[in-house]
Each structure stands twice: as C-alpha cells, then as structure tokens.
Amino acid sequence: AQSVAQPEDQVNVAEGNPLTVKCTYSVSGNPYLFWYVQYPNRGLQFLLKYITGDNLVKGSYGFEAEFNKSQTSFHLKKPSALVSDSALYFCAVSPDSSYKLIFGSGTRLLVRP
Amino acid sequence: GAVVSQHPSWVICKSGTSVKIECRSLDFQATTMFWYRQFPKQSLMLMATSNEGSKATYEQGVEKDKFLINHASLTLSTLTVTSAHPEDSSFYICSAFATGGPYSNQPQHFGDGTRLSIL
Numbered sequence: 461a462q463s464v465a466q467p468e469d470q471v472n473v474a475e476g477n478p479l480t481v482k483c484t485y486s487v488s489g490n491p492y493l494f495w496y497v498q499y500p501n502r503g504l505q506f507l508l509k510y511i512t513g514d515n516l517v518k519g520s521y522g523f524e525a526e527f528n529k530s531q532t533s534f535h536l537k538k539p540s541a542l543v544s545d546s547a548l549y550f551c552a553v554s555p556d557s558s559y560k561l562i563f564g565s566g567t568r569l570l571v572r573p
Numbered sequence: 574g575a576v577v578s579q580h581p582s583w584v585i586c587k588s589g590t591s592v593k594i595e596c597r598s599l600d601f602q603a604t605t606m607f608w609y610r611q612f613p614k615q616s617l618m619l620m621a622t623s624n625e626g627s628k629a630t631y632e633q634g635v636e637k638d639k640f641l642i643n644h645a646s647l648t649l650s651t652l653t654v655t656s657a658h659p660e661d662s663s664f665y666i667c668s669a670f671a672t673g674g675p676y677s678n679q680p681q682h683f684g685d686g687t688r689l690s691i692l
Contacts, residue, residue, distance in 0.1 A: 496683075503579070503666050503683035504617075550616065559670060559680035560607075563616045 462487045464553050466564035473541045473571055481536040481567045483551030492554040493534040494561065495525055497547045504550065510534060521545070541571045576600050577669050579684025587692055588659060594652045594687045596667030602647035603669035607681065608640070611664040623650040657691045664688050 463486045473479045485491060492511050496504040508519025515527045525536045534551060551564040578597045586592055596606055604625045609617040621642050622630040629642035639661075641653040650669075654661050668681040 492680075494679075501582075501664075501686065501688065503577075503668075503685045505683070506679040506681075509679065554680070560619070560622065561681060562619075565616045566614075 462553070462555055462562055464551050464562050464564035466549075466551055466567045468567050469565075470568045470570060473569070475543050475571050475573050476540050479538050479541045479545070479569065479571070481549050481551075481569060482533070483535060483564055484531070484533045485551075485553045486532065487553050487555045487562075489555060492557075492559065493525075493527060494552040494554070495519065495523065495534075495536050496550045496552060498550065498566075499547050507536070507549075541569075543571045543573055545569060546571045577667065577682045577684045579667050579687055581687060582685060583688045583690075585690045585692065586657065589656055592654045592657055592689060594654075594665055594667070594689075596650045596652070596669065596684050598648045598669040598671075598682070601669070601671045603650075603671065604647060605670040605672075606644060606650040607668045607670070608642060608650075608652050609666045609668070611666060611686070613664075617666060620652075625650075654689065657689070659691045662689055662691045 465484045494509045495507040498504050507523050508517050510517045510527045518524045523538050527534050549567050552561040554561050576599050580595045606623040608620045610620050611617050619632050620635045623642045623644040625644045625647050631637045644650040664686050666686040668683045
C-alpha cells in the first residue's frame with residue numbers, strides 16, 4: 461500500500477537554529493513529492509515540490525527539501541528557524557501525474573523565541 | 574492572494590439539516606477538484622475527486638449519498654452534507670487542480686476550509 465510517514469508528531473527548535481522535519485514514503489515508481497504548511501483554521505499552503513532533477517529543492521519562505529531515493533525520504537529543512545514558522549507541516553506524495561495526493565500525518569513545528 | 578475560495582468558513586447547524594459548502598477557483602479553470610476531511614490534530618483524508626461534468630469519484634468508505642458532490646462548472650464544486658449529524662462535524666477542505674497556466678506550478682490549490690459543527 462502507498463503511504464507517507466512523518467515519524468515526529470512535534471518538532472521543537474529554538475529561533476535561529478536549523479530545523480528538519482522528516483518524511484519517508486512508500487510508493488512504487490517515481491513519485492512526485494510535496495510539502496505543505498497549515499496554519500490554524502486555514503487550508504494548506506504549498507511550500508515546495510520534487511518532480512525530477514536536482515535532489516535539493518528550494519521552496520517558499522526559505523525552506524528546502526532533499527530527495528533521497530535510496531532512503532525514500534524527503535526531509536524538509538530550513539537553515540534558521542523563525543517563530544513565525546510555527547505551524548503544522550504535511551508531507552504528501554502523488555504516485556503519478558494524476559496529482560492525487562497522499563498525505564502524511566503531519567508534524568507540528570514549534571519554534572521558541 | 575487566494576486562488577481558491579471556500580465558503581462558508583464556519584457553519585453551525587442543527588442535527589438533521591443539510592449543509593452546502595462551495596469551492597471556487599478564482600483565477601483558473603479547474604476540471605478537477607478534491608474534497609478532504611480533517612479531524613482534529615490529524616491529517617487530511619481524501620473523500621472524493623470532483624470532475625467537471627461527470628460524477629464524482631468517492632474514496633472507499635465515503636458514503637456518496639451522504640456527501641453529495643456537484644461540479645457543474647469549471648470554477649465551482651459543491652459538497653453537500655445531507656442530514657448532517659454530530660459525527661459529521663469536522664474541518665472540510667477543498668482543493669482545485671490547475672492543469673496549465675501560471676497556477677500549474679503547484680498541482681493543488683487549497684481553500685481555507687470549512688469548519689462544520691453539528692449540534
């Protein structure tokens with residue numbers, strides 16, 4: 461079965477420190493990978509995607525993610541966290557060009573001042 | 574600015590009533606829209622795929638007679654929760670699929686969601 465795993469329910473980091481939010485997937489073939497952020501009572505905002513090409517993808521608000529095919533991972537990173545980055549982050553995968561998304565369980569990021 | 578508008582953002586109603594939620598793509602035509610349900614502190618669960626001019630495709634376990642989807646135009650899909658009961662209370666989110674043009678850099682554009690509370 462196709463699935464996306466976000467092993468951490470919550471990640472805590474101090475402002476100014478680097479952050480990583482982990483994501484692994486189990487999808488056959490060459491999946492399309494995405495990261496979204498959700499603020500309270502809001503829909504999802506797109507951060508970045510990997511379709512093909514360079515394994516390091518840069519996205520919105522200074523976020524980036526690294527695709528690792530051998531480890532089937534797509535971890536989200538940011539060199540220096542901001543308090544305003546505190547939100548719920550979802551990793552998602554689309555197994556094909558239909559772009560039907562399978563979401564991970566979400567990771568709550570808390571950046572303390 | 575927002576490219577997908579979802580309305581209403583919050584609705585409270587009595588058990589047994591039907592509630593309609595609208596999802597509009599504002600700046601592009603969307604032949605496909607998706608409807609999700611999100612429980613507190615949980616992920617998004619895909620309920621159905623809404624296709625303009627044809628019947629929606631429902632995910633396994635989703636009652637099509639309970640959650641009626643209509644996609645009558647290229648910019649509007651509606652989800653009607655029929656005879657709603659407290660267990661239908663949830664956060665419902667729609668997304669629109671941009672197949673081309675300037676909005677195709679991301680495949681799904683999400684509305685801000687509708688919080689449905691059934692008393």
